[in-house]
Amino acid sequence: MKPLEGIRVLDLSRVLAGPWCTQLLADFGAEVIKIERPGAGDDTRHWGPPWHEHGDERVAAYFLAANRGKKSAAIDFAQAEGAALVRRMAAASDVVVENFKVGGLARFGLDSASLRAANPRLVYASITGFGQDGPYADRAGYDYIIQGMGGLMSITGLPDGEPGGAPMRVGVAVVDLFTGLYASNAILAALNQRHATGEGATIDLSLFETQLAMLANQASNALVSGKDPPRQGNTHPNIVPYQPFEAADQPIIIAVGNDRQFARLADICGAPEWAVDPRFATNAARVAHRAELVPLIAECIGMRPADDWLQRLETAGIPAGPINGIGQALADPQAGFRQAVRRFGSGKLGEVPTVGSPLRFDGARADADLPPPALGEHTDEVLAEFGVEAVEIDRLRSSGVIA
Numbered sequence: 001m002k003p004l005e006g007i008r009v010l011d012l013s014r015v016l017a018g019p020w021c022t023q024l025l026a027d028f029g030a031e032v033i034k035i036e037r038p039g040a041g042d043d044t045r046h047w048g049p050p051w052h053e054h055g056d057e058r059v060a061a062y063f064l065a066a067n068r069g070k071k072s073a074a075i076d077f078a079q080a081e082g083a084a085l086v087r088r089m090a091a092a093s094d095v096v097v098e099n100f101k102v103g104g105l106a107r108f109g110l111d112s113a114s115l116r117a118a119n120p121r122l123v124y125a126s127i128t129g130f131g132q133d134g135p136y137a138d139r140a141g142y143d144y145i146i147q148g149m150g151g152l153m154s155i156t157g158l159p160d161g162e163p164g165g166a167p168m169r170v171g172v173a174v175v176d177l178f179t180g181l182y183a184s185n186a187i188l189a190a191l192n193q194r195h196a197t198g199e200g201a202t203i204d205l206s207l208f209e210t211q212l213a214m215l216a217n218q219a220s221n222a223l224v225s226g227k228d229p230p231r232q233g234n235t236h237p238n239i240v241p242y243q244p245f246e247a248a249d250q251p252i253i254i255a256v257g258n259d260r261q262f263a264r265l266a267d268i269c270g271a272p273e274w275a276v277d278p279r280f281a282t283n284a285a286r287v288a289h290r291a292e293l294v295p296l297i298a299e300c301i302g303m304r305p306a307d308d309w310l311q312r313l314e315t316a317g318i319p320a321g322p323i324n325g326i327g328q329a330l331a332d333p334q335a336g337f338r339q340a341v342r343r344f345g346s347g348k349l350g351e352v353p354t355v356g357s358p359l360r361f362d363g364a365r366a367d368a369d370l371p372p373p374a375l376g377e378h379t380d381e382v383l384a385e386f387g388v389e390a391v392e393i394d395r396l397r398s399s400g401v402i403a
Helices: 017-027 080-091 112-118 143-149 174-197 207-213 216-225 259-268 272-276 283-288 290-301 306-316 326-330 333-337 379-385 390-398
Strands: 008-011 031-036 051-054 057-060 070-074 095-098 123-128 201-206 242-246 251-255 320-322 341-344 352-355
Touching: 008 017, 008 080, 017 031, 017 070, 017 095, 017 123, 017 174, 031 080, 070 379, 080 112, 095 174, 112 123, 123 174, 143 174, 143 207, 174 201, 174 207, 201 207, 207 216, 242 290, 251 290, 251 306, 259 272, 259 283, 259 306, 283 290, 306 320, 379 390
Parallel strands: 008 031, 008 095, 031 070, 095 123, 123 201
Antiparallel strands: 051 057, 242 251, 251 320, 341 352
């Protein structure tokens, strides 16, 4: 039995933050029903290339990343009958997740107040760019914009004054992903509270506030010092050495987290005196004398090839690793042993490759059993589950309410 078996989630979200949340809930065993617009579906179905193609079906690889474990029901809730269907489903669900603009679902009777009035046990999670109130509440929120507004880009990239120095977007939509993770945590907390109170909850979560929260030590640095942290490229603001170094053939990352590890690095570099040098003996001293220490380490690392250094560093208990491409990372022996890549062989999309859940419960992977769905693949099955007769399903399809 999976942890969320018996929990039904109605997923009205699209793109990434909401779908990432509901995919995680599906991995935990929840039944997730994804409501999509007939003929179009989730925006990310069309965000290609690259494309995954099987028979007459074609879907962007992007969509596959965030939608395993879900059933797709194509229902047009802009039509009155479609909205009534979704309200009927919400009345028999445990969770609703949506990421429409503030107030956007009220005209369909799909807002939190309407659905929780009919189902007081419902946990209703709204994900927006800036929250349900405040001066920016009506603005749309996109990960890239939030990375800029929320300060993340100001600390990402090469420093000012260096060639190419400028604020840089992170290479994956981390604000959306973090927001999805925060949302799933909030939903689990609300479901647990419901056991005690019998009441659901309305969760208000924004990309902007998530971005501020995930700044972590950098936000704390700014609050304590009163100064904005600078961009440092691949170095760390609080730890030295903690960065890439060029070995004789390719770069490697060395991450020294404490003074004991630094002493061992000094030994294998043939410079044990570094560990007792007042400039380098403590992390605070190494941060203050970064410009003096890093060239010394760089000279040492450049004398041997990467594989040699990685073996020596591992033996010494010093965290280090290569800089892999994504293909190399997915093909890494550790990824293979842990079965990080999964291939689903059923469903209308045929065999679908995905990166599986990193979680395990009592040794069992927390992966959903269903592959990412084709648009409307489960419409008939889902409606039948909610008591809609076959004749009515045919009528709704002929009138364009479902597909």
